Amino acid sequence: MSTTAGLIFGLRSESGGGDKATILSGSARDSGDTSWIEIPSGQTRVVDLTTTGLGGLDTGTVQASESYALYVIKSQSGVVGAFASLSFSPTGVNVPTGAVIRRVGALATDTNKKIHAFSQVGNSSQRVVQYDGALSSLARLLDGTAQSLTPIDLGPLVPQQQGSDSASVSIVPSGAGNVTSIQDAGGGQQASISVPSTLGFIPTSGTSRMDYTNSTAGGTTSVYVIGFTDTL
Known part of the structure; x- marks a missing residue:
C-alpha cells in the first residue's frame, strides 16, 4: 500500500453563508493517489454555488436543503481549482477528461439554497466541521x-x-x-x-x-x- 495514499495537509474550507465557500491553501493526494493537488500558500479557491463548472457545481443547479461535497481539482494541464458536487464519491463526479480530484470538505444548503455558515477544523484527514449560524x-x-x-x-x-x-x-x-x-x-x-x-x-x-x-x-x-x- 502506498505511503502517500489519503494524505492531506491544510485545504481547510469555510463559509460565512450566502452562495460561496472558500478553500484555503494546502496540498493533498488525489483520490487515485497518482499526484499531489496544491493550492499555494497565500492563495485560496472559491466555490460559487450559483455557477456551473470550475469554481461552481460540477453539474446542474443548486438545490435547497442538500449536502454538497467540496473538491479540489487539478486539470490535465496542471491548473488547480475547486468545485462542489452532490456526489461524495469521486467516481460519481462530473470532471473533465484527465483531471484528478480530492474531496476536502462538505457544506449544507438551507431552505433558501444558501450555505449554512461553517468552519472546518483540523490539518489532516480527520476534520471537525462547526456551524456558525444562529x-x-x-x-x-x-x-x-x-x-x-x-x-x-x-x-x-x-x-x-x-x-x-x-x-x-x-x-x-x-x-x-x-x-x-x-x-x-x-x-x-x-x-x-x-x-x-x-x-x-x-x-x-x-x-x-x-x-x-x-x-x-x-x-x-x-x-x-x-x-x-x-x-x-
Whole structure:
C-alpha cells in the first residue's frame, strides 16, 4: 500500500453563508493517489454555488436543503481549482477528461439554497466541521413528543456518507420530570439527558440519523446540529 495514499495537509474550507465557500491553501493526494493537488500558500479557491463548472457545481443547479461535497481539482494541464458536487464519491463526479480530484470538505444548503455558515477544523484527514449560524437555523427536531425510540434525520447538516462519523448535537428536553434518551441509529451508543441542554457527539457512521424518546407524556425534545466529524 502506498505511503502517500489519503494524505492531506491544510485545504481547510469555510463559509460565512450566502452562495460561496472558500478553500484555503494546502496540498493533498488525489483520490487515485497518482499526484499531489496544491493550492499555494497565500492563495485560496472559491466555490460559487450559483455557477456551473470550475469554481461552481460540477453539474446542474443548486438545490435547497442538500449536502454538497467540496473538491479540489487539478486539470490535465496542471491548473488547480475547486468545485462542489452532490456526489461524495469521486467516481460519481462530473470532471473533465484527465483531471484528478480530492474531496476536502462538505457544506449544507438551507431552505433558501444558501450555505449554512461553517468552519472546518483540523490539518489532516480527520476534520471537525462547526456551524456558525444562529441555533434556530440548525434545528433538526423542535418539540418532539415521541415516547418510543424515533429516528431523526440530521441531514443535510450531517452528510449521509461514510466519512461523516459522528454528529455534534445540542439536546434540549423540556417538561416536568422529562428525560430524553438518545442513541445512534444502529442502536449502539446510548445516553439519557435530563438537564436543560446537553452538547455532545453521537455516532452516525454515514447514516445522518439518530434516535430519541421522551420519558413522560408531556415531555418534548429539541435537537440542534452544531457540527460533525469528517474523514476525508
